[in-house]
Amino acid sequence: MLTRRVLLAALTAPLLPALPARAQHRAAPPPPLALPAGMSPLRDGAYRVAFLVGQSGLQAGMAPTLAEIGRRLAAAHAQGSGRITIEGHASGPVADASAARRISLARATAVRDALVAGGLEETRIDVRALGRTNAALDAADILPPGAVRAGERRPGRS
Numbered sequence: 001m002l003t004r005r006v007l008l009a010a011l012t013a014p015l016l017p018a019l020p021a022r023a024q025h026r027a028a029p030p031p032p033l034a035l036p037a038g039m040s041p042l043r044d045g046a047y048r049v050a051f052l053v054g055q056s057g058l059q060a061g062m063a064p065t066l067a068e069i070g071r072r073l074a075a076a077h078a079q080g081s082g083r084i085t086i087e088g089h090a091s092g093p094v095a096d097a098s099a100a101r102r103i104s105l106a107r108a109t110a111v112r113d114a115l116v117a118g119g120l121e122e123t124r125i126d127v128r129a130l131g132r133t134n135a136a137l138d139a140a141d142i143l144p145p146g147a148v149r150a151g152e153r154r155p156g157r158s
Helices: 003-012 062-078 097-118
Strands: 040-043 048-049 082-092 125-132 139-143
Touching: 048 062, 062 097, 082 097, 097 125, 097 139
Parallel strands: 082 125
Antiparallel strands: 040 048, 048 139, 082 139
């Protein structure tokens, strides 16, 4: 009779294996961020940080929000996500591409430093100084793994 019970238990057991313990006890996703003036969400979990024309310093109130984004990206990395890209943009000066590149680099670096202050490892961040682009933005974009640059499409999507 014991074998009949074992067989019956095996036949009535779920067909799929049990989830790992860590998957069963996942925390609820964090609440959406309240973004300060000058910050906006983009697609795929990306963010845009606006800067004043010709300036590379963060606007008031942005540093704590960027630190929280850094904490969230660091937590996502602990679950296996990849690298983060920060793209700096500048609207000018039109006649000096080198100056525009330096401003965009300083902006991207300021955003990187704020993310690192929140706990994101600096070695996981790629910084790109785009200088003056056709969009003529005064901003820096935070692109988490899998995010697509503004104005681009994912392959296979129309």
